[in-house]
Amino acid sequence: MSDESHHERELGGQLLASVSRSFYLTLKALPQELREPISLAYLLARTADTIADTASVPATVRIECLNDFESLVLGGSDDVKAHLTKRITADFVAHQSDEAERRLMERFADGLAWLGTMQGAPLHAIQQVLQRIIHGQRLDIQRFPADGSLRCLQTEAELDEYTWLVAGCVGEFWTEMCAIEKPASLDPAVSLEQMKTLGARFGKGLQLINILRDIGEDIQDGRCYLPGFTPEEVQRDSRILQPAWQHWLGVCRGHLDCGLDYIRHVADAKLRYATALPLLIGVKTLSRMEKTSWDKLLQGVKINRLDVAVILAETAIACRSVESMTKLYHKLGQH
Incomplete structure (x- = not known):
């Protein structure tokens, strides 16, 4: 061995x-x-x-x-x-x-x-x-x-940089590995750089889901990733974050749409299935967050194991064609 x-x-x-x-x-x-x-x-x-x-x-x-x-x-x-x-x-x-x-x-x-x-x-x-x-x-x-004090990111550029560093770059890495180890798995009509750009936005979208979903827990732990607020404002009433939360939800949806474009250009069915799973679980989570009240959002939002099992089964069928995958993405992400 x-x-x-x-x-x-x-x-x-x-x-x-x-x-x-x-x-x-x-x-x-x-x-x-x-x-x-x-x-x-x-x-x-x-x-x-x-x-x-x-x-x-x-x-x-x-x-x-x-x-x-x-x-x-x-x-x-x-x-x-x-x-x-x-x-x-x-x-x-x-x-x-x-x-x-x-x-x-x-x-x-x-x-x-x-x-x-x-x-x-x-x-x-x-x-x-x-x-x-x-x-x-x-x-x-x-x-x-983590010294017991709440702090907030100051600019949108800081949040965008963070999501790229911890997740967007993973989309680029994933694409590079496909090109190195299984080059025929990617659509030759799209350049490697275009795929890396889509992959980076896909990764940033998945990280934004975590940030938007965990906002209540993060604030308790002294972290506010939504930029443009003072700690005093957030501590006085977290509802001040709602418009910014909605804005970044829209940014997140745009990133996930790029994830769908990415998957459309994955030529290998097995790889398409593996790549689609986090996207489809993510867009389902995003849809659920959109329909949840602020107070419940602060307690955290997740999809349950049954939801995941259904997505696994539906993805196994849908990944056979780009059209079916696109339909499933829009169904799971309905507002």
């Missing part, structure tokens, strides 16, 4: 499933050529995300550990690895209330070992996307240091 298949079997199964939740459905559905590099990139991104999100660890320590993790992703020294291993064990493992994230922290070095089996263009693409994601996570810690 090769190193690659060993690592994929050890880390790309139960551990990946436990930390990726519904996105594991997409990873599992990918064509074999794409499953390993994309699963690995996702696992390493989730590792960095857990480091960034462990609010009980001081912001300076989290940023230092992210810097070390980025160094190791780029091929850093054994000294850096030994130092980070000690910090992860001492400062992060015990602070994970989620069992899956605790195991992810315990096995962070195994993810790096898996990365060590990659080479050439796939390795470069994984390193590049992780650099961007980690940069976005560092920015998030600096802007929202």
